[in-house]
Amino acid sequence: MAKRKAGTKTTNRKTSKRRNKLGKAPGTITYMGHRENLSSEVAILEFNSEFSTLHKPGNIEQIVAHKDSPTTSWVNIVGLNDENFIEKVGHYFGLNSLVLEDIVNTQQRPKIDEYDAYIFGVFKMLYVNDADQLVGEHVAIVLLDNCVLMFQEIEEDVFDGVRDRVVNKYGRIRSKGPDYLFFALLDAIIDNYFVVLEYLNHKIELLEEQVYSNPNPEVAHDIQDLKKEVLKVRRWIFPVKELIGRLIDSENQLISKDTKMFLRDAQDHCIEINESLQIYREISMSLMEMYMSNMSNKMNEVMKVLTIMASIFIPLTFIAGIYGMNFDHMPELHWEYGYFMVWGVMIVLFIGMLIYFKRKNWL
The missing domain is CATH 3.30.460.20 (CorA soluble domain-like)
Incomplete structure (x- = not known):
């Protein structure tokens, strides 16, 4: 910022010098x-x-x-x-x-x-x-x-x-x-x-x-x-x-x-x-x-990572959303091992999607 202020002062001085010359006869x-x-x-x-x-x-x-x-x-x-x-x-x-x-x-x-x-x-x-x-x-x-x-x-x-x-x-x-x-x-x-x-x-x-x-x-x-x-x-x-x-x-x-x-x-x-x-x-x-x-490529890299993360968590959020509902008559709701089964399905999905994205060279 200091350089730009100095440049502005120089420009102002040049303008002032030119004004001093205005109206004078050629050869002055x-x-x-x-x-x-x-x-x-x-x-x-x-x-x-x-x-x-x-x-x-x-x-x-x-x-x-x-x-x-x-x-x-x-x-x-x-x-x-x-x-x-x-x-x-x-x-x-x-x-x-x-x-x-x-x-x-x-x-x-x-x-x-x-x-x-x-x-x-x-x-x-x-x-x-x-x-x-x-x-x-x-x-x-x-x-x-x-x-x-x-x-x-x-x-x-x-x-x-x-x-x-x-x-x-x-x-x-x-x-x-x-x-x-x-x-x-x-x-x-x-x-x-x-x-x-x-x-x-x-x-x-x-x-x-x-x-x-x-x-x-x-x-x-x-x-x-x-x-x-x-x-x-x-x-x-x-x-x-x-x-x-x-x-x-x-x-x-x-x-x-x-x-x-x-x-x-x-x-x-x-x-x-x-x-x-x-x-x-x-x-x-x-x-x-x-x-x-390069700035655009850098932003695209960031957006790609965010998109992949969102893509991984969309099915996990879907599963969590279904089993977060408060209906009384839901299958597996009162099953003894339902909680662990849901975790297992989510982990398998997470790992499977990582492997898929890796094979596609998206990661």
């Missing part, structure tokens, strides 16, 4: 998330084939200096509730107001928009936290000529592998341009979708065991929660395949042919993920049918 920067007490922090990872350096700028000018830097820069901005700061960053980097609106709109579905000077993408970063709960975070990435801007709500993310490759010069990332960095970040998000699939698959296997071994109302609630979770994950992941296809077919000069080859591999992963999600969706829906069927 309105933060739609719920992490409102976090100040925006910036970390810049600058690198080329020879070196890499990580530093935190002290002002907006130091951030904007990387727009025209000869090296590749990964500008990571954590915290989206500071609308004025986001607006300043967007202004200095020449981002459209509609792009800035989508950056702070944490309820925005995945999308890709191409502009003359940059490519903008919104994705859902999914991971399983230490409490074994599925977390979905809003991530916005902007690919510029020699810079990648990334906006996220909280510091926790799935990009440690990318940072490690840049810092320790693993693979080809240091020798490639910002378009490959853009791909690497997107690829890290997609790779973590496989972890989410394993998480969902594990939950499905546990629920299948519970449905067969111990179907109860709590299991039904868990199945319903699983269905909602699968549908939510599918809504976040399903569009990514099409978005990557648009990048592959794009003629934008910001994406090289070499990077498009890697994007095709990411698209293949998305196809595999979407197929698995479709299977999980069907399984989650069939789990409820299995639960109802």
Whole structure:
């Protein structure tokens, strides 16, 4: 019950956020998330084939200096509730107001928009936290000529592998341009979708065991929660395949042919993920049918036992009813051994019916 109350509060907050946005002009920067007490922090990872350096700028000018830097820069901005700061960053980097609106709109579905000077993408970063709960975070990435801007709500993310490759010069990332960095970040998000699939698959296997071994109302609630979770994950992941296809077919000069080859591999992963999600969706829906069927079978077993018991006692009750009548002139009523004879007949009937039901496999 506590989880449902928490979910209701979250829904109410979302509704309140949407109401705050009603009536405002398109392009108005309105933060739609719920992490409102976090100040925006910036970390810049600058690198080329020879070196890499990580530093935190002290002002907006130091951030904007990387727009025209000869090296590749990964500008990571954590915290989206500071609308004025986001607006300043967007202004200095020449981002459209509609792009800035989508950056702070944490309820925005995945999308890709191409502009003359940059490519903008919104994705859902999914991971399983230490409490074994599925977390979905809003991530916005902007690919510029020699810079990648990334906006996220909280510091926790799935990009440690990318940072490690840049810092320790693993693979080809240091020798490639910002378009490959853009791909690497997107690829890290997609790779973590496989972890989410394993998480969902594990939950499905546990629920299948519970449905067969111990179907109860709590299991039904868990199945319903699983269905909602699968549908939510599918809504976040399903569009990514099409978005990557648009990048592959794009003629934008910001994406090289070499990077498009890697994007095709990411698209293949998305196809595999979407197929698995479709299977999980069907399984989650069939789990409820299995639960109802098992509950019905369980009830039928109970009814069968009760019916057999009633069938055994019906003839015994009939005999007891006859000899319980108060007529004076009843045969065997005053017989010396009548009581024991009635008991004997009833016991023989009881045992005989048990043997009959057993042979019929009704017991």
